[in-house]
Amino acid sequence: MRPPEALGRYDVEAPPGVEPTPPPEVPRSPRAIAWTRRRMSAKRVWATYRKNRLGMIGLGALVFFIAVAVFAPLIASKDGLDPTCTCTGVPLQPPSLHFPFGTDNFGRSVFTLTVWGSRPSLIVGLFATLISVAIGAVIGIFAGYFGGKSEAVLMRLTDWFLVIPFLPLAIVLASILGPSLFVIIVVIGVTSWPSTARIVRAQSLTVKTRPYVERARALGAGHWHLTSRHILPNVGPLIFANTVLLIAIAILSETTLSFLGLGDPLTTSWGTTLSAAFGSGAASAGQWWWLLPPGLAIVFVVLAFTLCGFALDEILNPRLRER
Amino acid sequence: MSVLSVRDLEVTYRTQAGPIPAVRGVSLDIATGEVLGLAGESGCGKSSIVNAILRLVPPGTTVTGEVLLNGENVLTMKPGRLRAVRWTQASVVFQGAMHALNPVQRIGDQLAEAIVIHGQSRQREALVRAGELLDQVGLPPRRLRDYPHELSGGQKQRVMIAMALACSPSLIIADEPTTALDVMVQAQVLSLLNELQHELGLAMLFITHDLSVLVEISGRLAIMYAGKIVEQGPSVSVFEKPAHPYTEALAAAFPAIGDQRFRKAPSGLGGDPPQPDAVPTGCSFHPRCPYAFDACASTVPDLYASGEGRRSACLLVPKGELIAR
Amino acid sequence: MRGYLIGKIAQAFLTLLFVLVFNFFLFRVMPGDPAAILLRGSAAFNPESLAAVREDLGLDQPLPEQFVTYLGDALTFNWGDSFFQSGQPVSEVISGTIWPTILLVGTATLASAAIGLLIGIYGGWKRGSRFDIGSLSFTLFVWAMPEFWFGILVLMAFSGGVGPFPAIFPSGGYETAASDLTGLSHVVDVLNHMVLPFFVLTVAYLGEYALIMRNSLLDVVGDDFIQTARAKGVREKQILWRHAVPNALLPTMTVVFLSIGFIFSGAITIEYVFSWPGLGWLTVQAIEHKDYPLLQALFLVFSVAVIVANLIADILYTYLDPRVRAA
Numbered sequence: 001m002r003p004p005e006a007l008g009r010y011d012v013e014a015p016p017g018v019e020p021t022p023p024p025e026v027p028r029s030p031r032a033i034a035w036t037r038r039r040m041s042a043k044r045v046w047a048t049y050r051k052n053r054l055g056m057i058g059l060g061a062l063v064f065f066i067a068v069a070v071f072a073p074l075i076a077s078k079d080g081l082d083p084t085c086t087c088t089g090v091p092l093q094p095p096s097l098h099f100p101f102g103t104d105n106f107g108r109s110v111f112t113l114t115v116w117g118s119r120p121s122l123i124v125g126l127f128a129t130l131i132s133v134a135i136g137a138v139i140g141i142f143a144g145y146f147g148g149k150s151e152a153v154l155m156r157l158t159d160w161f162l163v164i165p166f167l168p169l170a171i172v173l174a175s176i177l178g179p180s181l182f183v184i185i186v187v188i189g190v191t192s193w194p195s196t197a198r199i200v201r202a203q204s205l206t207v208k209t210r211p212y213v214e215r216a217r218a219l220g221a222g223h224w225h226l227t228s229r230h231i232l233p234n235v236g237p238l239i240f241a242n243t244v245l246l247i248a249i250a251i252l253s254e255t256t257l258s259f260l261g262l263g264d265p266l267t268t269s270w271g272t273t274l275s276a277a278f279g280s281g282a283a284s285a286g287q288w289w290w291l292l293p294p295g296l297a298i299v300f301v302v303l304a305f306t307l308c309g310f311a312l313d314e315i316l317n318p319r320l321r322e323r
Numbered sequence: 324m325s326v327l328s329v330r331d332l333e334v335t336y337r338t339q340a341g342p343i344p345a346v347r348g349v350s351l352d353i354a355t356g357e358v359l360g361l362a363g364e365s366g367c368g369k370s371s372i373v374n375a376i377l378r379l380v381p382p383g384t385t386v387t388g389e390v391l392l393n394g395e396n397v398l399t400m401k402p403g404r405l406r407a408v409r410w411t412q413a414s415v416v417f418q419g420a421m422h423a424l425n426p427v428q429r430i431g432d433q434l435a436e437a438i439v440i441h442g443q444s445r446q447r448e449a450l451v452r453a454g455e456l457l458d459q460v461g462l463p464p465r466r467l468r469d470y471p472h473e474l475s476g477g478q479k480q481r482v483m484i485a486m487a488l489a490c491s492p493s494l495i496i497a498d499e500p501t502t503a504l505d506v507m508v509q510a511q512v513l514s515l516l517n518e519l520q521h522e523l524g525l526a527m528l529f530i531t532h533d534l535s536v537l538v539e540i541s542g543r544l545a546i547m548y549a550g551k552i553v554e555q556g557p558s559v560s561v562f563e564k565p566a567h568p569y570t571e572a573l574a575a576a577f578p579a580i581g582d583q584r585f586r587k588a589p590s591g592l593g594g595d596p597p598q599p600d601a602v603p604t605g606c607s608f609h610p611r612c613p614y615a616f617d618a619c620a621s622t623v624p625d626l627y628a629s630g631e632g633r634r635s636a637c638l639l640v641p642k643g644e645l646i647a648r
Numbered sequence: 649m650r651g652y653l654i655g656k657i658a659q660a661f662l663t664l665l666f667v668l669v670f671n672f673f674l675f676r677v678m679p680g681d682p683a684a685i686l687l688r689g690s691a692a693f694n695p696e697s698l699a700a701v702r703e704d705l706g707l708d709q710p711l712p713e714q715f716v717t718y719l720g721d722a723l724t725f726n727w728g729d730s731f732f733q734s735g736q737p738v739s740e741v742i743s744g745t746i747w748p749t750i751l752l753v754g755t756a757t758l759a760s761a762a763i764g765l766l767i768g769i770y771g772g773w774k775r776g777s778r779f780d781i782g783s784l785s786f787t788l789f790v791w792a793m794p795e796f797w798f799g800i801l802v803l804m805a806f807s808g809g810v811g812p813f814p815a816i817f818p819s820g821g822y823e824t825a826a827s828d829l830t831g832l833s834h835v836v837d838v839l840n841h842m843v844l845p846f847f848v849l850t851v852a853y854l855g856e857y858a859l860i861m862r863n864s865l866l867d868v869v870g871d872d873f874i875q876t877a878r879a880k881g882v883r884e885k886q887i888l889w890r891h892a893v894p895n896a897l898l899p900t901m902t903v904v905f906l907s908i909g910f911i912f913s914g915a916i917t918i919e920y921v922f923s924w925p926g927l928g929w930l931t932v933q934a935i936e937h938k939d940y941p942l943l944q945a946l947f948l949v950f951s952v953a954v955i956v957a958n959l960i961a962d963i964l965y966t967y968l969d970p971r972v973r974a975a
Contacts, residue, residue, distance in 0.1 A: 160666045167913035168950040255794050283803045286810040295797040302792035409881035422872040437880045470970045
């Protein structure tokens with residue numbers, strides 16, 4: 001008897017003299033099957049995504065900015081951030097051949113500041129969102145899966161965070177905890193989880209009642225197995241699109257907090273550059289070369305994440321109506 | 324004197340997936356005071372015909388052919404003339420009345436609007452007339468001040484009927500007016516429509532997927548399938564002795580209790596109606612037809628004469644072999 | 649309906665309570681001496697002040713008692729003394745700066761909502777048109793832009809004067825310094841100073857209003873009663889204004905009020921950029937001086953403003969929607 005996987009034409013005896021072709025590569029374990037399925041659907045998602053022109057533009061810009069951040073040392077020397085560097089030029093000069101974005105009040109190249117400023121912004125965006133999504137997912141699953149009193153309490157908490165205005169809350173937290181990049185990451189992460197929690201909870205509620213989950217439970221599956229093997233994978237695609245948009249918002253939040261002086265004064269981010277520029281009166285002095293590049297960089301990075309997020313949202317989330 | 328005369332009507336929607344032909348050549352006539360029933364399953368194109376008659380199709384939709392309303396071609400009217408003709412010569416009783424009424428406007432105002440915009444009265448007199456219309460459909464005039472959500476499904480349907488009568492049109496198009504209602508309410512609304520039609524001598528185009536309803540209310544009926552009319556003729560004879568396999572299947576799907584013909588279990592027909600963009604070659608019904616033969620897949624049947632005032636688009640007709648019951 | 653309203657008001661109070669609880673525990677759960685945290689980095693970091701603050705906070709009392717005292721203080725506007733305003737009560741400092749914010753945020757919200765809603769209506773009605781696509785792109789771009797950066801650019805252009813832009817507006821403040829204007833000329837002076845921040849705040853948020861209104865209108869346009877109106881022979885313009893917009897406006901109104909919270913937050917940075925002496929500008933001053941009592945009180949005030957706005961939104965919806973009114 002042949003093993004169950006190799007069914008089909010191989011039930012028939014091969015005619016004499018002909019080598020039977022080997023059976024196709026069939027995965028044996030359920031986990032391997034699940035991963036094959038996930039790979040196939042990821043391929044499908046990518047194929048659909050490629051057709052979305054705005055999404056591709058966003059993705060392109062994203063790759064560009066990430067490359068700038070990663071390869072910053074190759075693009076502009078880090079010494080350029082040091083005000084005492086001999087590579088600095090005449091302070092507050094408009095763009096020139098040597099300094100394509102002009103210089104700041106220390107004579108540093110604004111180009112260098114902008115290139116290196118990408119790192120903190122992207123780092124904060126990424127990590128703050130990771131924390132936010134992790135908290136949101138855990139809370140959402142607890143609320144949706146376990147229900148009852150914990151759901152009521154957690155949903156109250158979620159509503160509270162949604163109502164309270166973000167910036168005043170972040171300001172109070174950040175000013176007490178002190179000025180550092182880490183604090184900003186934590187503050188943004190700890191205040192922006194509600195949107196994820198809501199989505200996860202709603203999805204947990206629907207998945208919880210699906211037949212295969214009930215079957216698994218009847219077979220004796222425990223909570224951990226159900227959440228990690230059934231609920232999480234189903235929730236994943238839905239929160240992915242939301243996560244990308246959260247990164248965009250996190251970057252904007254970091255910029256604002258840094259601009260208000262709550263960021264690490266020793267880090268060069270787009271927000272701190274703008275804060276320094278404004279603080280030294282660049283606006284009234286008309287020093288546009290100092291003010292435009294960091295701001296434009298923020299706009300384009302945020303747009304990049306937003307366009308990707310919208311494109312993913314269209315593909316991954318069931319739409320009730322076309323807009 | 325023909326109130327409505329449709330010739331070779333074709334309606335093609337424009338979608339992201341390409342053009343979709345919903346109506347592929349339909350012709351029909353309705354004389355003054357006559358009721359024509361139009362039956363068919365979902366997606367056969369019935370509602371598209373309703374929208375096309377008063378040019379209510381979405382922008383970008385292609386509508387060709389002729390739609391003569393009291394002699395004038397609706398499809399070539401100027402916008403001003405079209406707006407004037409709408410409701411005054413032909414009005415529509417929409418399906419379900421679920422969202423067909425403005426949720427934030429009182430019933431009386433919605434009724435009066437139809438009267439006022441056609442310059443027939445001012446607001447105050449229009450409201451009086453609205454009260455009379457409600458009375459005609461069996462609703463108390465105090466309902467004028469209600470909002471749609473305060474009415475039941477049947478009451479909302481009556482309001483839609485009252486609204487359709489507001490400008491005394493010569494033709495009423497009833498688009499599945501009983502579909503979303505409970506059976507008891509269905510009967511009430513049907514008998515109301517019947518009464519009004521006789522009283523006022525209205526011409527009516529009654530559209531439904533329930534064939535048995537049509538037999539009660541319409542003198543003639545037409546059966547639609549895949550965007551075309553496949554059978555037409557006097558209601559009773561079409562229902563009792565169908566000349567097209569599809570009509571036979573439709574009639575068998577709605578058994579009448581106590582009727583000897585339905586002693587056996589009602590038979591459903593396998594398969595689904597074709598998607599408008601994937602219509603089979605030849606006779607569009609042949610994949611599901613129990614009487615299909617070789618010519619059916621390649622020849623598109625015309626509407627052959629199949630009896631006294633009857634036509635059927637089935638190749639068995641010119642062969643002289645009407646389907647047996 | 650009355651039950652529904654009472655429920656909403658109760659919820660609002662509950663949220664307010666959360667804010668107070670949050671403020672209460674903020675210093676008490678931080679590692680270390682709350683008094684030390686409070687006075688950290690300030691000139692008053694000495695044993696006497698520390699002891700005074702500790703007594704002020706009632707740290708020697710049991711926690712429940714502390715909380716009750718705190719609640720009582722908070723609700724009677726007894727918010728402690730400001731640090732950098734040399735001991736002036738926080739409530740006084742705040743009440744002295746609240747009017748400019750009300751003036752700026754109030755007018756900007758009205759203008760932003762009015763213009764935004766109109767753009768949303770027109771864009772949604774003529775969906776896919778050049779106007780629609782243009783306004784959507786504009787909305788997206790403005791959303792991605794930090795509003796304070798836009799403010800800085802506007803300040804640079806119209807106050808500093810760069811390139812072709814005329815330097816016709818003052819560089820900040822509420823009124824011309826050391827001036828003695830009264831009556832009409834004072835009003836004009838204030839308005840002159842308000843033009844730029846008002847413009848920036850209005851533009852920064854009208855995109856969001858436009859988007860909300862557009863989506864709401866698109867939802868409504870697909871409904872059957874629009875088709876009924878068209879079949880009746882109603883003109884397109886009347887269909888838009890008499891049938892579509894009233895239905896689309898209902899859910900939009902609630903969201904408009906709910907987004908007031910964001911405008912308040914945006915005002916913080918804008919007031920700072922234009923030195924407009926309101927609550928936002930005060931917040932930034934408090935950050936610079938680590939004036940924690942002031943910061944906490946400001947957080948409370950901002951939260952209350954948003955909670956009240958949300959409550960108004962709920963009440964408004966209840967009265968405007970005939971379906972809810974009857975319930």
